[in-house]
Amino acid sequence: xxxPADEARAYTRTxxxxxxxxxxxxxxxxxxxxxxxxxxxxxxxxxxxYDIAIYAVAAISFGRGExxxxxxxxxxxxxxxxxxxxxSYEVIRAIFIPPVIEAVTVGFSAVSIIxxxxxxxxxxxxxxxxxxxLIEATWLSARNDAFSATAFAxxxxxxxxxxxxxxxxxxxxxxxxxxxxxxxxxTRDAWPLRAKEK
Numbered sequence: 007x008x009x010p011a012d013e014a015r016a017y018t019r020t021x022x023x024x025x026x027x028x029x030x031x032x033x034x035x036x037x038x039x040x041x042x043x044x045x046x047x048x049x050x051x052x053x054x055x056y057d058i059a060i061y062a063v064a065a066i067s068f069g070r071g072e073x074x075x076x077x078x079x080x081x082x083x084x085x086x087x088x089x090x091x092x093x094s095y096e097v098i099r100a101i102f103i104p105p106v107i108e109a110v111t112v113g114f115s116a117v118s119i120i121x122x123x124x125x126x127x128x129x130x131x132x133x134x135x136x137x138x139x140l141i142e143a144t145w146l147s148a149r150n151d152a153f154s155a156t157a158f159a160x161x162x163x164x165x166x167x168x169x170x171x172x173x174x175x176x177x178x179x180x181x182x183x184x185x186x187x188x189x190x191x192x193t194r195d196a197w198p199l200r201a202k203e204k
Contacts, residue, residue, distance in 0.1 A: 013133070014069060017141060020129050021065040028057050031122060050115045056089050057122070057151065064144045076196045079139040083192040086147060086185045093182030097175050104171050116158055123148075123155030139196040146188040154181040 035051035038044075060082050067078035127148040133141045134149075154177065161173040 013136075017133055018065070018068060020133075021061055021068065021144065024126055024129060025058065025061045025065050027125070028054055028061065028122060031118060032058060035118060044111055047111050047115065050111075050119075054122075056085060057126075057147070059085050060147050061126075061144060064140055068140055075138065075140040079143045079192050079196040082140075082143040082147065083189040083196070086150075086189040086192070090182045090185030090189065093178050093185060097178045097182065100171060100175050100178070116155075119151075119155040119158055123151040123153075127152035139192060142195060143188075143192045146191060150181065150184040150188055153184065157181075 032051055032054035035054070036048065039048035039051050063078050063081050063085075067074045069075075130145045130148045134145045136142060136145070157177045157180070158174075161177045
């Protein structure tokens with residue numbers, strides 16, 4: 007699937023910038039978590055790996071032909087499926103083992119997640135109407151992150167005012183559902199196209 011040259015160059019620059027930015031954020035938060043010996047912060051830092059994997063796969067495979075792009079879109083769908091399964095696990099785990107809320111850690115994580123989520127979604131929003139399954143995969147992933155980032159911040163603010171955990175569980179469940187929906191949409195759009203090539 008050939009993209010217009012200008013759009014292809016813009017997408018390539020955008021996606022590599024995203025990979026670099028998230029990698030720096032992941033490294034910085036990981037270093038801070040290790041310095042503070044904070045397991046919750048370290049868990050949040052390592053979860054940036056999902057985003058790095060998604061955007062690195064897209065960056066490496068974009069422009070390498072339809073088969074490579076569609077295969078990469080399916081790989082991204084798989085990463086989103088795993089993220090959805092982890093989110094579902096976190097919801098179930100929170101039912102039996104309520105998480106401890108650390109105001110400073112939660113605040114730092116919320117701010118970094120919101121900044122990253124919105125920045126990536128804004129950067130990729132210009133490509134949201136594409137028919138390329140690989141670009142669609144990265145846009146849907148960014149859309150999911152932007153929503154869950156904003157919802158996470160609102161829920162954390164509410165959690166500080168009231169001693170309840172269900173709002174966080176509801177956001178985690180919705181984010182998991184979005185991940186499953188995106189994985190399905192990407193697979194639906196990429197898989198038949200792969201079949202046509204045979």
